[in-house]
Amino acid sequence: MSNKPFINKISGFIAEKQLLHKDGKYIVTLSGGADSVTLLYVLKYLGYDIEAAHCNFNLRGDESDRDEKFCTDLCKSEGIKLHLVHFDTKEYAALHKISIEMAARNLRYAYFEQLRKDIGADGICVAHHRDDSVETLLLNLIRGTGLHGLKGISAVNGRIIRPLLCVSRAEIECFLKTAGKTYVTDSTNLINDVVRNKIRLDIIPMLKDINPSVCDNIFKTTQIVDDALNIIDRHIDKAYRETVHNDGKGLRIDIEKLKTQISPEYTLYSILKEYGYTPAQTEQIYATTAASSSGRKFFSKTHRLLIDRNDIIIEKNDETEKKVMAMPETGTYIYNRHVKLRIEAVKRTPDFRIIPASNHIYADASKLKFPLTLRNAAPGDRFCPFGMKGSKLVSNYLTDRKKSLFDKERQLVVEDASGKIVWLVNERADNRFRITDDTGDIIVISIV
Incomplete structure (x- = not known):
């Protein structure tokens, strides 16, 4: 094959980035365009074990049919196995x-990954080139992006x-010409x-027109940004371990602990972006922590x-619908x-022992009136905490227990x-x- 410098350039890049191994097996995603055809020819010439995949x-x-036929004929002439799939x-x-x-x-990516598993391939080779990476950087700048959007396309992303x-x-x-x-x-x-x-x-x-070397310069910048991000990401990993549990x-x-980091707001964004929060939201959240506005919520x-006192709490937004459940008798x-809650009636015997635990209570059956109700705690709820004579607002009790607003929102009570409030x-x-000492029958209520 002619144009050896071109092939050597790609071979050197593969070696430098440790992209492929001579004893590995790889899928080449083949569209029939110049880029993927070049990838197929070069990897075959370099001696890699490859199979091609084409999506119609x-x-x-x-x-579309023309592209499929071209890929079929190409792989047949080159002795390369081709996998074809059609999509609506x-x-x-x-x-x-x-x-x-x-x-x-x-x-296509779901198909490529399934195919990779089916044939035992080590990776999926796609034909993105330098100009694609430059386009991606510009696209990210136009849309608005964090630092990771400035590194263009990575040479490796998973498989x-x-x-x-x-x-x-x-x-x-x-090369093709x-x-x-x-x-x-x-x-x-x-x-x-x-x-x-x-x-x-x-x-x-x-x-x-402004600078003929603009694509080379932008691509070099993406490589510098990529190297710098390796340093930043190591710092973020360390900050995560120090601030998050x-x-x-x-x-x-x-x-x-967040505020002791070199760049607290960027550190916070690096954590929150994994949970769908935008840079604008992160800026607002960080400003809220500075203002000590406990109780603010962001979605x-x-x-x-x-924002809960000295912590930022993040939870999945998959709350179950709040409801009231009547429990007319013993049972689960x-x-x-x-x-899941269980109510049991127990006869008191001389050898009966109370086993303290947070997930169950013992109640005097003669003092408790059915039906019982399980519901979320509501504003104004009061109860008499075990061991105390007076009553207390449930919300105040939970505050004393350092419970967050999220904890309070999901707190359940059993009412007779x-x-x-029984529990x-x-x-x-x-x-x-x-x-x-006068208790006869006992009702045991437990979470199971």
């Missing part, structure tokens, strides 16, 4: 209420491998009807966040997928027919129903 998205009529992309997009572009992306990131589109086309190799062109890439195409067809040519219900971020699509009751669930029994 049935979006461009005869052109429009139906998938309509079903999932997403764009055609996103539907095609989801379908996805990009061996052509070191070469430009112009170099790829020159010199080698006398053909390819097909997706006509939709030549129309500036989507943002990425506008960047490729309009913006980059304008930038090249999981209490079993969600994450807690220690505000005072992402998947999580809820609470399912309140929701997290809570007279409207008296602050998993917290404390009511003193009015305590076992005494």
